[in-house]
Structures are given as structure tokens and as C-alpha cells.
Amino acid sequence: MAFEYLSNVELEEAVGGFLSALKERGAKPRTEFVPVGESLGRVTAEPLYAAISAPHYHACAMDGIALAASATFGATATTPVTLAPEDYVVVDTGDPLPQGCDAVVMVEDLVYAEGDGVENLGSCPVTLFASIAPWGNVRQIGEDICAGEMLLTSNVRIQPAAMGAMLAAGVQEVPVIARPRVGIIPTGDEVVAPSANPKPGDVMEFNSTIFSGMVRQWGGEPVVYPIVADKPDLVRDAVAKSVAECDITLLNAGSSAGRDDYSSRAVGEVGQVLYHGIAIKPGKPAILGCAGPKAIVGVPGYPVSGIIVVEQIVKPIIEQLLGNNVPQAATVRATLARPCMSSLKYQEFVRVRLGKVGEKLVATPLSRGAGVVTSFVKADGLMTVPQNVEGYEAGEEVDVSLLRPLEDIENSLVVIGSHDPLIDEIAQFIHARDAALSVASTHVGSMGAIVAAKRGENHCGGIHLLDEATGAYNEPYLQKHFPKGGVRQVECVYRQQGLMVAPGNPLGIRSLADLAVEGRSFVNRQKGSGTRILSDYICKQEGIDPSKIYGYDHEEFTHTAVAALVEAGSADAGMGIYSAAKMYGLDFVPICEEQYDLLVPDYAWGTPMVQALLSVLESDEFRARMQELGGYRVDQPGSVRRHYE
Amino acid sequence: MAFEYLSNVELEEAVGGFLSALKERGAKPRTEFVPVGESLGRVTAEPLYAAISAPHYHACAMDGIALAASATFGATATTPVTLAPEDYVVVDTGDPLPQGCDAVVMVEDLVYAEGDGVENLGSCPVTLFASIAPWGNVRQIGEDICAGEMLLTSNVRIQPAAMGAMLAAGVQEVPVIARPRVGIIPTGDEVVAPSANPKPGDVMEFNSTIFSGMVRQWGGEPVVYPIVADKPDLVRDAVAKSVAECDITLLNAGSSAGRDDYSSRAVGEVGQVLYHGIAIKPGKPAILGCAGPKAIVGVPGYPVSGIIVVEQIVKPIIEQLLGNNVPQAATVRATLARPCMSSLKYQEFVRVRLGKVGEKLVATPLSRGAGVVTSFVKADGLMTVPQNVEGYEAGEEVDVSLLRPLEDIENSLVVIGSHDPLIDEIAQFIHARDAALSVASTHVGSMGAIVAAKRGENHCGGIHLLDEATGAYNEPYLQKHFPKGGVRQVECVYRQQGLMVAPGNPLGIRSLADLAVEGRSFVNRQKGSGTRILSDYICKQEGIDPSKIYGYDHEEFTHTAVAALVEAGSADAGMGIYSAAKMYGLDFVPICEEQYDLLVPDYAWGTPMVQALLSVLESDEFRARMQELGGYRVDQPGSVRRHYE
16 A cells, blocks of 8 residues: 655645646647627636727717807807707717717707797707807717727726627627636545435535536636546546546545545546645645646545645636636634644645624634535635644634635624524524624534633623532623623523433433443533533432443534434434424433523624624514424523623 | 606615615515525525435545444553454445444554455454544544534525535525526617627617626626617517516616607506606616516616616615625725816716825726716726715815725726827736736826826826927926926837828828818817927927817827827827827828836835836837837837936
8 A cells, every 4th residue: 555645745836836837738828709798707818909989980969959069159148149950950869970060059058939949940040048169069989989999908807897898899709718627527436426315325426516616716617527436447538538628627536545546547547647645734635637738636535625625726727727817815814712733744724714803803713624514614714824833822813815705704793602503593583684794603612602702702602501509500600700790691592401312212211320321322512511511410410420321422512413413323312402302303301491591791792793683582583483493492582681790 | 848857866765765665566585496506606595404414324434444442442552452354344435334333443553463464454353552432533424514404594695615515415406596687678779789880870789788797797687688769669568578577677778858768658658657867977867667576777878877877776676686695895995186076966976096006095086978988997996976065175085986806906007197009008018927917097198197196196107298498308397396306217118299190191281280271170189298288389389379270179188089080080180199090090290209208206116016017118029019009119118217316
């Protein structure tokens, strides 16, 4: 098992070398002609000159009469000039200026003799009380565009007004830079087209959909080929076909060194491998190759690795083929909310969630799992940790390349705290009421809400912290952690906590004690979550040794994740809320009703996002939706239980 | 001729009332389902929940062996554990976790007995020197997405990663907000399809192309109907058809009160006119009407008026039908370079050119002619002068809504000065060499270059100012106007100035004196331009009374505009450069060779834009292009003639 790809070339070096190699072999922007009407958003390949002037004739700019301006010279309020019908021509806006005329007087400025009027204009004399200058009210030839003038330079993105200017200037077809064709070849015996009911082991092929979207956004034209089985000949033939038809070929999956790795061989057979193994994470096993001027890129199979490779390696090729006309993401400085460690061996790309809290732009690193495509859905930005840097500490300022407009981020309610599906429902209500506002939620447990509020990093967070001594929720914790005040405890809901078990509860589980039995398994929540505190409390109360419960260390971050594992049979029970059990059709053994509040720091109280949150909490639609989800009791959501001052 | 539309309703009031009326009548976003693969950039109509978990099965995350984690408990470097072939299953990345297994050990961590190896893995024992935790190297069900979780709220623009997440979550079709269909009806007897050879009086119909592009950029779907002649029945039928087929109907042209005005009547017959006449400039004659929930907008025929009406009145309707998900233009503060007066009667929209000079963002108002579509091509932003404001003074700070990204504007070489087509050629060379850089040029004559440099508003400007006393070019003027220095005089070209006359010079014109003759006409350049100074100088030298030359007051701003008018026969001669005469196939009577320099203020010298300009001037390609254009002599372009310190 030779790891030929462990060359670990630096990204910048590899991309630079790759682009030069392609250019040397003749890769360059291609020109094509498109009708002006289809040129929106395309990039001009050459400077564009006006073929004719606009207007292309002297055009009357008003409804009225055309005449020789000299005939009006001297006309004033006291010395009016009267013109006979043969001295003028009735014209409408846009009419060509009649022979012998060099000005137009607008119809509103004409005075008629008794008995005459606009209805017999053309056959009656008219009187003028002011002179008109030569070329008055005439749109002269070339007023807008002169034939021969440059309308657009090359390398310009065509906007609607430019399309109008081209047509006005007699240009019917535009030379534009051809969209680079990007062939995408999914490979793998286990890979199947996406379906609503996949079988275990089916790996659904959605990378080509993601990559196509990215390519389209950058101005390329994706061509998705059928899925190819792991047969060297088939893979090679597919690559050869794509190379013949496209500018760039993406060979997806098979670029790690597993058993089914034919990618490198296929690239070598059709063309030549230039680099194999790049010092980036994720995305390390990428292959950079070419056949003449055509690029061939081996893209790793995991979506997150694949996205990074396409973004970092394929985008620059598209840029080169488009004459460097790809819009670039803006970059901002943000404060890191949590430490982010990274290997010295790789340049690492970390997706982050961004939130504007007070004056501070806060970046929270998201899951770095290579399979976690939702981390890209949730991400607001991409942070790069250079190869020679070990990572960043919490509180450090970092550069983040934006994946969403900064304005959206600034109008986002930053929810950091305990997980409950109702947070997503609140997000839906807030955004549906005002599209300018949105919600960015991170599930780090109730204690996480307190920590974030102390550090000024959230606008609110769910908390349901049971005080063992008093049996009260939240208040003792807030008193302890905010001795100087500065937060509000806002009522949200009461919710049922309990054990989620398989439908019909086949093992007859009634309590945590029933799980401290050989052969049974549990799935737990992470430390610091209110639900974990509840499990720990129950163990203590009932005298159960947690180490006797198999899976007590198996930590998940959300109620739904726990429910999904119980439904899959990976665990016999998990602690969680009723609504999650209901969502998965599980049986539910109630343990207690708990108080789920929202912690809102004073610095966030006046923001439009928090005010929108409160008005959602107070709404009838929120109440109705909680009823629908089940397991919630709603009293006076949105009211302030206590302001800690 | 009743001006029923002189109601002059305020824009905000009219749009507010219009949107409410449409909403009351049932206008709202429509939902349609599209396949995920076609959903890029669309906006979700409903919150979207995961149908299945992702992964949808416990997936092996490594190539290696699957086993029960408990079988490895206790394994360390000193107490290894050896597994028999029946205790493990060989797996590849992505394989379903076999029954009875809850962890995967990667192939690299396996140790074989003498004679065994990876090639007989599956039939040989393997030894482990470390234990593995339950669920190690397993991508558990729901690790990325849990069934039932909300993937996206409604009102969210779909990005590539979200498309992947939807497919992974078993979602095949997405409910998205339907693109509002916008029917565009061009009308007018004189209106023809764009062509390369229009006849005088043909008004080319390019508004529908511009409006289609705008509608598309905002997320609507344009439907362009055939041109309708000015017949009331035909116009009414066309409106009725569009109303039946589309959400919004734009009836283009005919909304002023001229003879051919059937728009208002047609709107009233198909539906009802709500407003007619809005207090905006341009765009005043707009009609706002509806038929049930369908909007009908009468859009003025002049492109600039039409663009403003579509932008100010139609865009909000599209926004309403898209659930307010149309990207909004960013706004910046800029310093006005010239005064901009406006009527108290109207809210006025003025296109401006923006330039970043030093730390200052400078806005220069562009031509406000209603027919000048190029003013939209050149515009970097749109400035609004409110209805109750008389205008702004030069130097005032104004709000400008951006039409181009601010970054592009900041990388733009601001050329303000004398016109020469070579400025466009330089723009082409600069932008072709570095797509990040561009050129924004304004033609205000040589004296305009000096004024702009004094006020810190340009990076460079063309000057060719003849000093009557010495016969020298530029230097005496720069000495006078920059007594404290601060500018460089950079050599550009020498060019032929002369009289442009009809081909064959039928009137035998040899000098300006030949134009001071009854029946002959001239076209001049604007005061402050070097060419005008030349004309004035010659008149003085030859003792010609300019008032005897018909058209001496007829001022144009560019050499090409003068050439276009001479070619059209509007004037018998005009003063200008050889290259413009050549472009139009005119005869040329040489008068002198003049020195065309570039003035570069010191504050601009170090900018990348000016450095790029200098390297273009010094290039062989610039020299070759000047040769090609004709009438230029090139010595040492790019060299500094004198630095005024």
C-alpha cells in the first residue's frame, strides 16, 4: 500500500505550478459570439465599439412643430413671431427632423389665433413668444453614442443597460468569453443517484450537484457524467471522454489510497499527474493533472473535502479561463469564540459561523467532520489556518472570507445555548416575518449559553439548569454566574423530559436503572447540557453508577441526534424531550417537566433581532406550533421572569 | 389635450399604495416545486425538514476492519489484543457497519503475524496495540443531519451546499417561491426591432432587452411580447393577454400625453388606473394600475425614464412577490464634484460616476438626458435628490446607491480632462492587463483636468493647452495654476488638429474663414476644451468674428460627436483630431500638430492605477495602436516632461 501521494506540496505552490503548466500547454480564455439579448452577466472578450451612432438620425425630442430656428430669432413676449403653416412641420417625439429644420418647439408653447387650436395644427398659423436656439429640442445624431466609440472594454461583465447601449449602437452579437466547461465524473461501486429511500451502504451521489452549483456561480458550465463503477478501464474511458468534451475534468472520489483507488492511474493514462497530495486539510488526497491544456483534477469523495478542493484548486483554473473575472469573496476580521487547533503539516480550512454581537464580530468554528455537508450550509465564512500555524486561541482576531453578505450576518440573532427544535421554529417565524432578520443557532448546552453571555458572544440562549439543592430551574445558576447582573431570564416553555425508547418499549424500560444492565445500551448528551445534568442528577438520586450504563459516555449534541440513534437501534434508550421522540415515532417514558427559559444579556435586549424574538414568543402562531410539536406547555412566553440588575 | 396625469403623487406614497392595493386584491408569492438540482439561487417558500437522516445508516469512516469495540478493551502497547478472522469484518470507507460491530479500526493500525499482511486480511489474525472506543471511526446515523430537523427556513436563497444537504436528507424537490412573470409589451408605430441598419425615424426597441435583464437580475422571469402598433384595440388586447399570462405587465412607451397615448386607456379597459403621474424625474408619466392582483405599469418610452420607473416601481412589486428576497444595492457617502440642481416638484434620480481619489470618494453627476442610455452604462451609482430639496452644492456629502461593487470603483483610474479616443484605448490596455483595474473617464476639457487636479478629484487628465503668447503647450498653464507645484506633466502623444469636412471637401473649405459665410455651418467644442481654445486662437489670429460663423455656439464634448455631426451633414465643418475624421471617413484639413500631455497630481502618482497607466504608455502595443488609429506621433510616452514641485 504505497502512499505515492504523501508529497504534501503547499497549496499555493501546487496551484501556481498547475496554472502555469496549463497555460504553457495552451489553456486560455475562448471567445464565442452570443446575441446581445443573451449576454446578461457574460464577460466581454474584446473591446466593443459602436457600429452606428445613437440616435442614428436627428430625432425630434418633443411633440410639437419643427422649423428653422432662425425663423424664431427675435421673438419675445412683446415682439412675438407668427409662422404660416408652410413654415413649420407637425412632429411627434421620435420623428426624424424634417429637411430644412434645425429645431423643435413643443406643442405647449404654441399660441393659436381665435378659432384655431391644436386640432387644426398643421393648417393654421401659430405664434411664438420666445425664440428657440438651433438644435433646441432635437436629439442630435450621436447625442448618446457616436459610431466608432468604445462602448465597453474587454473583460467587463455585461449589465442590462449595456445590452441596451449595444443594440442602440447597432451591435447585434457580442464576443464574450466562453464559459469553461467542467466535466464532473462521479465514481464508486457504492455510489447511487440520490433517492428518498436509500439502502444501507448506498452512498448518495450529491457531490456533483454541489460542484455544479459552485461552477455555475463562478461562471462555468457544468457537465455531469453518469456514475462510473470502480473498474480501471471504465474510469479511464470516462476521463478520456470528459477531457475531449470539456476544459476541466473533475474525477470525484477514489482519490484516497483505498482499495478502489483508480483515479491516479486513470489521470496518468489519459494525461499526466502533476501533483498528488496537497498540504491542505480537508482535501489532502487531491490529484492535479492535465492532458494538454485540459485540466484533470482528482477530487476527494467526502463532500467537505471535495468542496474545499473545488474551491481552492478548480476555481483558480476557471478564473484563468475566464480572464480572471470571477467575483471574489469579501474578507472580514472577526474574534474567535473558541480555540481552533490545527496541524503544522497542513493549511487548514475551517468553516465558521459569524455573529455581530454589540460591536464585535464573533467567529465560532463549526464541525470539521469531512462528511458534514451541513457545516457548509450553516457556515457564514471560511477561516484559513496557515500551514506553519498551530491554530488560534479564543479571543484572537482572525481573517474570515465571507460566504454570506455581511449585512445578513449583522442582522442575525445569535443563539448559543441549549438545543431544542423549537429554536428552528422560532428562526422560521422570525425570518418569515422579516426577511432581513435571520437566526444563527449553535447547540452547546445550557452552560454554554451562560459562558457565551459572559463573553458577550450571543444574543440569547436556551437554558434549563436544574439546581439539585432547591429543585429550582435556572435562577440559582444565573445568580451565581452573574453576581453583577446584566441579563434577563425570559420565559419560553415547559417541556417533557424522559427516556426515548423503541416503539412499544420492548425492553420495558421505566428508568435509567433499567439500563445499568448487561447487554443494554444508552446514548447520552454532552457535558454542560441541561439534559446531561438531569441524567447525572437522576443517577445520583437513584444511586446508579453511571459506569455501569454502556454508552453513558456516548455523547450527542441534540435531542434529535439521540432520537435518531435510538430509532436506528444503536442504543436502547436516550434521555430527551417528548417532541424529539414523537418526531421519530419512539415511545417516551416521562421523567419530569422542566422549565426551558431563554437567557438574554442586557447588551442584546434592544436589538431588532431580540425584539423580533420576543414578539414571536408572544404570538399565537408560536403557541399553536408548540401544541402541534407536542410535549410542550406554554404559559406566558416572552415575559421577563427576572431581570438581574 | 388634458393632462390627467399631472397628479404628481409622491413616489413613496404611490408605491406604498400600489403594493397595498395589489396585496388586498390577493397578490402574494406563489409556490412551485423544482428538482433540487435546479434550485440554485431560488428562494425557499416553506421551511424544509430532513426526510431521512444523513448518514442514513452507520457507515464505516475508514478502510479497515469492523468489530465490537469491547473486544479491544484493555489493548495497549504492552498488552496487545489479537483477533481471529471471525472476530472482525473487512470493510471499506462507506460500507454499512456489519451486524454486531460498533467500531472500525483503520487498516494502518493493524499488525500482522509473520507471513501475513494486508493481502490476506480477512483470513488471518490481526493484532491491535490500542483499544478503540465504541463508535470509533463510524459515521453514525444522523451524524450530519437528523431526520425531522429543519434544514432551511423559508425565504432562504439556496446555495450549492444546501442542495447537497437536501439530497443527503432525502429531499428530491424543493418548494420555492415562483419567479414572478413580468410581461413586457413594447408599443409604437415607429418602434422596430433592433438592427444594424435602421432607417431615419426607426426607433429601435431595446428597452425590453434592458428591462428583461433587470427583471432577471432581481429573480423574475421576463416575457417579451411583440411590438404593438399605436391602435387602441391592439394595445388593449396585448395588455389583456399579458395580464392573463403574467403577474406583472409593463406597457412600454405611450405613457406621456402625446398623440399616441393609448396606455392609460388600455390599462383602464383591462383593469383600473390607480395612479397616473408620479413626482419623480425622470419617470414622471408612469401609470400604476392593476387588474385584480395583477400589476400593470405604464413605463415611459425613453430608456432612462423607463429604467428609473422599472427600478423604483416594478422592483418593489417583484420584491413583494418574492417575499422580499431581492438583494439590495449598498449605499455609500460621497463628495459631490459638481453642483447638482433639482426641481422642488420632483424627487430626482441622478446617475453619478464614482472615483476614489486619495481618501475621498468623489461623485460626478452624469448627463441627465432621458435618452442617454450610456449614462447608465457609465454610472457607478445612483444619487437621489428628495422632492423638497433644490439640489446639492459641489463639495456636499451625498448618499449614493452603488451600481458597481465598491472594490471595482476603488481600483478605477479616474481620468477627468480633455477627450481623445486614445483614453478608451488606454482603458482597454489597462483592464486587459489586470482585470482588477479599470478606467472611469469624464470629458470636461483640458481646463477641467486642471480644476479636478486642484480639487483632488482625478488621478490624471488629458491637457493640450496652447499658450497664445509663447506658442508653448501646457507648461505655462501648469506654472500658473500650480504655483506651489504638486503635479507632473507626463508626455503622451502629438496629434493632428484640423477641420473635419465632408468626404471630398465639396465646399473646398481650407480654413475657419471659409465658414464665416452665409449658408455654411460649423460645430464647435465646449468652452474650456483645448480644441475650443485653438478655434478661438485661430479666429483671433485671422481676424474672424466668431458671431459670423453659424453654429460657433453649437458645443459638443468629444471629437467623435463633432465628426458624427459633420458626417450627418448637420454642419459643414468642425474642429477636431485626425483620428476622429478617419473613423468617420471624413476629409481632414490639417491646421496644426499639438502636444497632448497627461496631467498627474502627486497624490495619485503612487497608485497602482497610475503606475499601470505609465506602463501602458511605455508599451509597444500602445505605440502600435496609435499608429493604427492615425494622426498621432509618438515620441517618449510615459516620460515625465516636468515635475512641478
